Amino acid sequence: MPPRRKLNEFERGRAVAWFQDGVPKQEVARRLHVSISVIVRLIQRFTATGRVQERRRPGRPKKTTPREDRLIERLALQTRTASSSIIRRQLRVATNTNISQQTIRNRLHGFNLRSRRPAVRPRLTPAHRAARRAFCRRHVRWTRQQWSQVLFSDESRFTLNHNDDRLRVWRRQGERYIDATVQENVAFGGGSVMVWGGFQPSPQNTIVSCTG
Known part of the structure; x- marks a missing residue:
């Protein structure tokens, strides 16, 4: 299910324009990554009032201006961590302007920015990349029988301390693997247990072995 979020005024205008051009409501919702009910209510409001702006609601006024909201978004995008x-x-x-940390998070959620663990990838030098391309070219035509003679392995870290020093980054849906939200690493630090495992594919079965 798409994440629950509010459309900004520009997105509401785009949604109405798409609908008037004959785009189905379901497709409009998919393009904007929102629930179909959000688009249905928007079209109903536009049909009744001719406006895409939301009705003013009673209650506590916002403590930030639109300019301050854009500044909050820009600060998060400039330094994702x-x-x-x-x-x-x-x-x-x-x-x-003095506001709470929860207000900061609320504003960023309004811009569809969520705090997430960054994707992790090894730090690759040009030599590493060249070696990987060469490996792929050498083995691109290997058969299943040839691959059954290879042992594949991987390792995982299990942290013993409460603070694992892992970062969090602000990112939108679909931004998991962009450079700004990826954490590169070279080697694991202390305070953890490394577990190694390997598997060897074969025509009949898979052999698995692990060690701590």
Whole structure:
């Protein structure tokens, strides 16, 4: 199911324009990554009022202006690993606006930015990349019988300490593997247990072995 979020004014205008051009509501919802009910309510409101803006709702007014909201988004995108407390301090220095960390997170959620663990990849030099391409070219035509003679292995880390020093990054849906949200590593640090495992494919079965 698409994530629950509010469309901004630009997205609401695009949704109405697509609908008027004959795009089905389901397709409009898919393009904007929202539930179909969000598009249905938007079209109903536009049909009744001719406007895409939401009705003013009673309650506590927002503590930030649209300009401050855009600044919060920009700060998170400039430094994906910045925590909500760091963004809060930066905003206070820049605009003298004092808001809570939860408000920072709420604004970023409104821009479809969520705090997630970064994808991890090994740090590859040009020599590493060239060697991997050469390996692929040498083995691209290997048969299943040839691969059955190869032992594939991998390793995982199990942290013993409460603080594993892992980062979190702000990212939108579909941004898991972009460079700004990926953490490169060379080797694991201390305070952890390494578990190694390997498997060897064969025509009949798979052999698995593990060691700590």
